[in-house]
Amino acid sequence: MPSPVATPSSTPPAPAAPESWDFSHCTATLADDPDGARDYAEDWRSHGGGLEAGQCAALAQMELGDVATAATELDRLAHVPDWPEGPPANRRGGRQATAETPASRLRRASVAEAAARAWQADDSPKQAFDSATYGLTLAPDDPALKLVYARVAVELGQPQRAIDMLTPLPSVPAARDEALVARAGAWRKLGRIDQGMADINAALHDMPHNGAALLERGILYQRQGQMEQARADWLDVVKQAPDSDEADLARQDLALLETDPEAP
Numbered sequence: 001m002p003s004p005v006a007t008p009s010s011t012p013p014a015p016a017a018p019e020s021w022d023f024s025h026c027t028a029t030l031a032d033d034p035d036g037a038r039d040y041a042e043d044w045r046s047h048g049g050g051l052e053a054g055q056c057a058a059l060a061q062m063e064l065g066d067v068a069t070a071a072t073e074l075d076r077l078a079h080v081p082d083w084p085e086g087p088p089a090n091r092r093g094g095r096q097a098t099a100e101t102p103a104s105r106l107r108r109a110s111v112a113e114a115a116a117r118a119w120q121a122d123d124s125p126k127q128a129f130d131s132a133t134y135g136l137t138l139a140p141d142d143p144a145l146k147l148v149y150a151r152v153a154v155e156l157g158q159p160q161r162a163i164d165m166l167t168p169l170p171s172v173p174a175a176r177d178e179a180l181v182a183r184a185g186a187w188r189k190l191g192r193i194d195q196g197m198a199d200i201n202a203a204l205h206d207m208p209h210n211g212a213a214l215l216e217r218g219i220l221y222q223r224q225g226q227m228e229q230a231r232a233d234w235l236d237v238v239k240q241a242p243d244s245d246e247a248d249l250a251r252q253d254l255a256l257l258e259t260d261p262e263a264p
Helices: 023-027 034-046 050-063 067-078 102-121 125-138 143-155 159-166 173-189 193-206 211-223 227-240 245-259
Strands: none
Touching (some): 023 034, 023 050, 050 067, 050 102, 067 125, 102 143, 125 143, 143 159, 159 173, 173 193, 193 211, 211 227, 211 245
């Protein structure tokens, strides 16, 4: 006896996501309305949004302050192949496995970078280092991954690794300047103040009002015993962006300078 044929009423198809649902639309509201972005991502995911919806949901969780959960989820997503659809076993209908595309690997690398930054925000440098290292296996020449790797390496007391990662410098001017700031901090950690000063001045030549660069140069001036120049840079940081993290650090340095003006 032949098997009964399934009818539409017995196997209803999964609803398709509206055409307006996409990753850029989801992330557009992250800063202003993270609750809305999370709800959008969860709704999208329930209608087949898949990996991109999961990424947006994790980024929303990060904005809402649940940084460790976001970092863990971003790490998981970075290890899933075949972006954005996901591996064949996860797709309806199934198909033979194929080699992962370069575009998928680059997308996963960007998710690994987001995971590394999330771990940094969670004050978890070891996990951040692991995420950045994994991302670099997918995209070895990615400037953003190299930068986060270098910053975390300095935080973990491995400045030479940071210098090696950032040398040679990126060719794109904006990425090059950020790398110069990070490398200057690594030179300082090694006690090579003149090389750090050369890097930081090169960065400030292109972006003279950058808070991170001015903060670093102030520290380098302090290490050289040039306290007034250090004070001027730190005051400049506070004046330009009083609510920034760099301004908070500059205020701490200024307070220490007032306590002991001659300390290097």
